[in-house]
Amino acid sequence: MAQAPIIYVLNGPNLNLLGTREPEVYGRDTLADIEAACRSHAKRRGLAIDFRQSNHEGELVDWVQEARTRAAGLIVNAAGYTTSSVALLDALLASGLPVIEVHLSNIFRRESFRQHSLISLAAKGVICGLGATGYLIALDAFARLLQTEKEA
Numbered sequence: 001m002a003q004a005p006i007i008y009v010l011n012g013p014n015l016n017l018l019g020t021r022e023p024e025v026y027g028r029d030t031l032a033d034i035e036a037a038c039r040s041h042a043k044r045r046g047l048a049i050d051f052r053q054s055n056h057e058g059e060l061v062d063w064v065q066e067a068r069t070r071a072a073g074l075i076v077n078a079a080g081y082t083t084s085s086v087a088l089l090d091a092l093l094a095s096g097l098p099v100i101e102v103h104l105s106n107i108f109r110r111e112s113f114r115q116h117s118l119i120s121l122a123a124k125g126v127i128c129g130l131g132a133t134g135y136l137i138a139l140d141a142f143a144r145l146l147q148t149e150k151e152a
Contacts, residue, residue, distance in 0.1 A: 003048075004042075004046055005071075005146055006070055007071060007072060007142050008049070008050045008064075008073075008075070009051045009135065010054075010075070010076050011053035013055040013056075013081065014055065014079055015077060016031055016055070018030050018034070018104075027132060034132045035051045038051060038139060046143065047142060049139075057081055060078070060085075061088055067097060068095045068097065072146055073097050073099070073145070073146075074097050075099075075100050076092065077101075077103060078117075081119075083116055083117060088119065099119075100142065101120055101125070102138050103129070103134070104128075104131050104132065
């Protein structure tokens with residue numbers, strides 16, 4: 001039996017506080033809730049996930065570099081690094097992997113400084129404003145993308 005393709009799901013700073021940090025903006029789901037939903041959904045879609053969170057930019061960059069040889073793609077919620085991390089952008093571009101950027105809130109309905117994403121320059125697609133469901137939609141997109149590549 002073939003091994004399920006691995007999708008890295010990388011989460012940036014302060015996402016460990018989900019469920020308690022500004023629930024009116026980010027929802028009441030904890031990061032553990034999102035991870036459990038992603039694991040279940042990925043399994044149904046024939047995917048495996050490697051789900052991680054860090055408050056440290058360099059650690060996120062290290063994980064992207066690791067994914068180059070282990071993963072079929074990346075789902076990235078860079079959180080506060082979305083607007084500022086050239087290092088993370090460069091790592092995503094160098095990975096050669098498809099990237100889907102996810103944001104729990106609609107960044108375009110927020111403060112102006114949140115409305116420009118450096119990460120989007122490396123992303124095949126961006127999902128924002130749908131809460132935790134955005135991660136599941138990203139997994140659906142990867143399942144379709146990988147199936148299309150297999151058929152080609």
